[in-house]
Amino acid sequence: MSDDNTMEKIVSLAKRRGFIFQGSEIYGGLAGTWDYGPLGVALKNNIKELWWDMFVDRRDDMYGLDTAILMNEKAWEASGHTGAGFTDPLVECEKCKKRFREDHLKDTAKCPECGGVLGNKKDFNLMFETRVGAQGDMKSFLRPETAQGIFVNFKNVVDTMRPKLPFGIAQIGKAFRNEIAPRDFIFRTREFEQMEIEYFIDGQYWEQEFDKWREAVWAWLKALGLSEENIKEYDVPADELAHYSKRTIDFEYNYPGKGHDELLGLAYRTDHDLKSHMEASGEKLVYTPAEGEPFTPHVIEPSFGVDRTVMAVLSEAYTEDKMDGETRVFLKLKPELAPVKVAVFPLLKNRPELLEKAWDIYTELKKTIPQILFDDNGNVGKRYRRQDEIGTPWCVTVDFDTLEDNTVTVRDRDTGEQKRVALIDLVTVIRV
């Protein structure tokens, strides 16, 4: 139930309720950067934990890594990122000097801002360059993807963990791209996070392995609570594929006001990456099967953007309905993702016996449900609305009956229904 203003409403809610702020806001901001607030970081961490749990911890064929953001310059030469392969087409207006991504323009001759003539297209490299060391004589880059940290550690993982093919290496971390035109909230930013997997296979089975990952991606999207009708697969046509890729599917989400655009990518990258690093480093990047000769594995790469996932999850969850004759806004987040799972209220703030009991219940629940909140501000109705807006699935109210019979009122976010629950049963009702 989204309309043209839904994304604006989400951005406003995200700021107002402490999910996402403009980066460096008190200094007027820095284009393409966003800061996650207390609730935003909780939501983002919940997404990353769910991903790690599903793709690393619960599988026998996956290994985790956390590699350095700064890498030897040679790694970026070998991966092709310093060359023409990692550029966007840049055009500058001869009149107002504003710069644009040519492939985002409808008319590539005229400036969309002032109507001036646009100059010739230039290839603009997206990597942020930096200098390393006190003398600053060594060049390096902020990584534009986490994938290369995985490839350069392929041998380390094989030597230390002795995995059996097929197996994968996963990592979550920051990536940086000097985007010409950062836009659409956290959709295209200059600093973002990725969750990437490089899955190493015997090249002859690539189609079967690709299909398995395609299914795994759908299972992930379902676990996030994204509805199937909001997701579209874009099978990248052969003439648009990167030179090393034999097949890529972009999974696109239907962002409110924006329409379908990339959420994540699934690519078959052949043996291009390991071969390139092998050639450039002189190290043997091979896998030796129990029987047979060593060979360089091929790679299936599911690559997920954390921030775009946050944006899709917020878009899917944002709901307006009518409750008690008023319009209410709530985030219909899956309980696993909700930044606050349960809020505990004393019915009245000025009754010490209620406050004490409510704090006791809160403290006890917090032992098993750490993402919990205590609220005694305003009336209970207002507290419900505040929790609805941040997606808290359950509210627990402590009243005078609680003091007598150890029962509380549990209110469900989606239906607004309230039921009386014995304290002893509370953790079975609140199931995260």
Ligand code: GAP
């Ligand atoms: N290792 C492959 C790779 O990096 P990509 O399609 O360039 O592939 C993967 O990026 C994912 O990272 C994208 O699907 C998107 O979710 C996220 N991503 C890429 N650039 C981004 C940006 N400027 N801002 C936010 N997310 C971005």
